[in-house]
Amino acid sequence: MTEPIATELLDREVAVFTRYLIGTTASAYICACYRDGHSTIPYRGLGTTTKFDPMLLTIARTGQAGVRLADAYARWFLPSGVLRQKLVLLLAILENAPTSSAATTRATLGSRTAVLAKICGATASGVAAIVAGLLILGPLHLVTTLVMPKHPSLDTHD
Amino acid sequence: MVGSGASGVHFALTALQRGHQVLLLDVGYERPKVPLPDATFDGLKSGLDDPVRYFLGTQWDGVTYPKGGEGSFYQHPPSKSYVFHRPATFPVSSDAINPHFTFARGGFAEAWTAGVYPFTDDDLAAFPFGYEELRPHYLEVARRIGIAAEHDDLAQFMPFDAEYLPPLDLDSHSRHLLGVYARKRMQLHQRLGFFLGRSRVATLSVAYGGRKECSSLGRCLWGCPHDAIYRPSVTLAECATYPGFTYRPGVMVKRFDYDVGGNVTGFEAASIDGKGTERHEADVFVLAAGGLPTSKIYLESLRAKTGHVGSLPGLMDNRQIHIPFLTPAMIGRDAPSSSYQFHHLAFGMPQANPAHYVHGQITTLKAAGIHPIVQSIPLDLRTSLRLFQAFRAGLGVANINLHDSRRSDSHVTLQPDSTSGLSRLILRYASDPAEAHLIDSSIATVKRALRSMGSFVPPGMTRILPKGWSVHYTGTLPMQEAEAEHTCRPNGRVNGFLNLYVADGAAFPFLPAKNLTFTLMANAVRIAEAIP
Numbered sequence: 271m272t273e274p275i276a277t278e279l280l281d282r283e284v285a286v287f288t289r290y291l292i293g294t295t296a297s298a299y300i301c302a303c304y305r306d307g308h309s310t311i312p313y314r315g316l317g318t319t320t321k322f323d324p325m326l327l328t329i330a331r332t333g334q335a336g337v338r339l340a341d342a343y344a345r346w347f348l349p350s351g352v353l354r355q356k357l358v359l360l361l362a363i364l365e366n367a368p369t370s371s372a373a374t375t376r377a378t379l380g381s382r383t384a385v386l387a388k389i390c391g392a393t394a395s396g397v398a399a400i401v402a403g404l405l406i407l408g409p410l411h412l413v414t415t416l417v418m419p420k421h422p423s424l425d426t427h428d
Numbered sequence: 429m430v431g432s433g434a435s436g437v438h439f440a441l442t443a444l445q446r447g448h449q450v451l452l453l454d455v456g457y458e459r460p461k462v463p464l465p466d467a468t469f470d471g472l473k474s475g476l477d478d479p480v481r482y483f484l485g486t487q488w489d490g491v492t493y494p495k496g497g498e499g500s501f502y503q504h505p506p507s508k509s510y511v512f513h514r515p516a517t518f519p520v521s522s523d524a525i526n527p528h529f530t531f532a533r534g535g536f537a538e539a540w541t542a543g544v545y546p547f548t549d550d551d552l553a554a555f556p557f558g559y560e561e562l563r564p565h566y567l568e569v570a571r572r573i574g575i576a577a578e579h580d581d582l583a584q585f586m587p588f589d590a591e592y593l594p595p596l597d598l599d600s601h602s603r604h605l606l607g608v609y610a611r612k613r614m615q616l617h618q619r620l621g622f623f624l625g626r627s628r629v630a631t632l633s634v635a636y637g638g639r640k641e642c643s644s645l646g647r648c649l650w651g652c653p654h655d656a657i658y659r660p661s662v663t664l665a666e667c668a669t670y671p672g673f674t675y676r677p678g679v680m681v682k683r684f685d686y687d688v689g690g691n692v693t694g695f696e697a698a699s700i701d702g703k704g705t706e707r708h709e710a711d712v713f714v715l716a717a718g719g720l721p722t723s724k725i726y727l728e729s730l731r732a733k734t735g736h737v738g739s740l741p742g743l744m745d746n747r748q749i750h751i752p753f754l755t756p757a758m759i760g761r762d763a764p765s766s767s768y769q770f771h772h773l774a775f776g777m778p779q780a781n782p783a784h785y786v787h788g789q790i791t792t793l794k795a796a797g798i799h800p801i802v803q804s805i806p807l808d809l810r811t812s813l814r815l816f817q818a819f820r821a822g823l824g825v826a827n828i829n830l831h832d833s834r835r836s837d838s839h840v841t842l843q844p845d846s847t848s849g850l851s852r853l854i855l856r857y858a859s860d861p862a863e864a865h866l867i868d869s870s871i872a873t874v875k876r877a878l879r880s881m882g883s884f885v886p887p888g889m890t891r892i893l894p895k896g897w898s899v900h901y902t903g904t905l906p907m908q909e910a911e912a913e914h915t916c917r918p919n920g921r922v923n924g925f926l927n928l929y930v931a932d933g934a935a936f937p938f939l940p941a942k943n944l945t946f947t948l949m950a951n952a953v954r955i956a957e958a959i960p
């Protein structure tokens with residue numbers, strides 16, 4: 271795969287994933303860190319990918335809804351997979367980069383009632399994302415696993 | 429002598445004070461320069477040119493990727509990687525234990541969390557001496573390193589008779605837990621046998637011995653820039669002020685030579701950069717390289733002399749268990765990173781056999797990396813991050829330590845390689861069958877105690893860490909009264925040798941649950957004072 275396409279895809283990922291995680295635009299520094307860190311991401315060295323990983327990644331790159339759905343599904347059904355590895359790498363970068371650290375690491379302040387209400391809302395939303403992921407991606411995962419004859423290479427995707 | 433860890437430097441300082449000449453041989457990997465020494469943890473992120481590489485490492489080894497529920501919730505940061513770097517010339521294989529090694533200047537205590545707890549007579553029951561014999565050496569070490577402590581309910585498990593410094597300022601979560609405990613302590617004592625108090629830490633609450641007090645930068649995990657947290661390099665620097673002291677870094681001691689009468693005649697050391705070997709002669713030879721490297725030097729020396737590969741039974745290490753918890757009463761409060769980050773609180777749980785006392789510490793880290801914790805929440809990462817931020821002020825980890833005892837099926841040996849000439853260190857560990865019950869009962873008690881104090885333990889997040897994690901490798905050349913092969917006399921002299929001493933954890937005949945470093949240092953002082 272040629273390097274410019276890989277870079278373009280990685281930049282697309284970091285843009286979508288950063289907005290997904292903390293709701294802001296990724297700085298040039300964050301993009302550079304993600305490209306550099308991505309070269310050491312475990313799945314590339316270990317080759318521990320499944321047939322469904324590329325499809326999940328493609329869905330995640332489409333935008334906020336896609337990455338939320340794919341991430342919620344992956345947390346339960348591909349917890350150590352490619353998408354989760356990429357998101358965890360980016361989270362590690364965001365928590366340490368100067369422009370995104372506060373947004374990532376700050377505690378939620380307020381009355382206990384208000385914060386508990388936020389917790390309940392976030393949990394309900396998270397559970398809904400898992401259910402939606404299961405309904406939409408579960409069958410795709412099953413079909414991909416059973417039908418696809420060949421393990422597609424991630425090289426064509428990143 | 430060999431080794432600049434906690435045992436080695438305190439042995440050396442005592443020997444120097446008594447007028448001996450000391451040559452200390454060491455690999456001695458150095459701590460990298462500490463950046464922006466007056467910056468806070470958050471200040472580093474805005475002040476460094478490349479904060480991400482500082483916190484995650486240039487090789488990105490500071491990123492904790494999903495592993496399916498295994499491992500710790502936190503790990504040593506890249507700035508401490510020098511502590512755990514092992515040269516390729518020290519090959520190791522292990523079974524049922526995941527050992528770590530240090531060849532750093534200062535040893536493992538360059539990356540410790542500074543917990544210091546004296547052993548009692550119950551802890552020392554298997555040792556050939558009791559607390560009273562060790563007491564003056566605890567006092568001396570406390571005077572040297574500075575210990576912040578408070579007399580509280582834990583004093584019944586660890587004597588409170590050294591000249592301690594005032595305790596550190598509590599963070600708000602630890603203060604809350606201690607307040608709840610004060611109201612419920614009788615119930616916790618009587619129903620659960622759970623006792624809480626302040627951690628005793630080798631961290632300065634006031635300026636002491638030329639070191640600055642803790643200034644709440646929040647950089648404890650990455651390395652205190654002002655040495656408010658004691659590390660052996662501080663004592664090594666003090667040794668260097670003595671004219672009789674010579675520090676020789678960059679060499680790894682391979683073995684000692686000895687004659688038929690058991691008189692050690694020299695250390696053979698190899699240059700770490702592969703530029704040959706050197707031999708050092710002395711009147712007295714001291715092994716303080718750490719439990720496993722000391723065992724290897726001893727076995728390699730016997731093999732070179734006799735051709736026989738020996739085996740040292742009795743390898744021990746503390747079992748550690750991490751129990752994350754949440755204190756709902758803290759929700760909505762701030763969690764500032766500018767505070768002392770390591771454990772403020774410790775707990776004790778006595779057992780029917782007093783030597784099996786269970787020890788623990790409570791950490792409410794505010795400045796550790798968050799991505800290892802966030803990814804473990806069973807929801808998508810965005811939601812998990814929101815929940816983590818909401819819970820943040822109330823998050824903590826109870827870290828349980830269990831004792832270990834010597835068993836013949838846990839041992840250390842060598843596998844010689846005639847091709848490379850490098851012997852491989854082989855570790856075999858077999859857990860005590862009784863440990864499973866103690867693990868279960870300790871986890872259950874801590875969970876109930878936390879619940880009683882208003883905290884909540886999320887299901888499925890308790891981690892029983894693999895053997896080797898605590899890096900308290902001991903027991904392979906135990907001190908005992910009886911003369912026997914592969915043991916030490918009570919004064920640390922190795923049986924069968926006239927002038928060879930072990931001053932590190934290899935000589936411990938039992939491993940209590942309490943953090944051992946304070947006793948390592950005190951025992952090294954005790955042995956140095958007895959050297960003729």
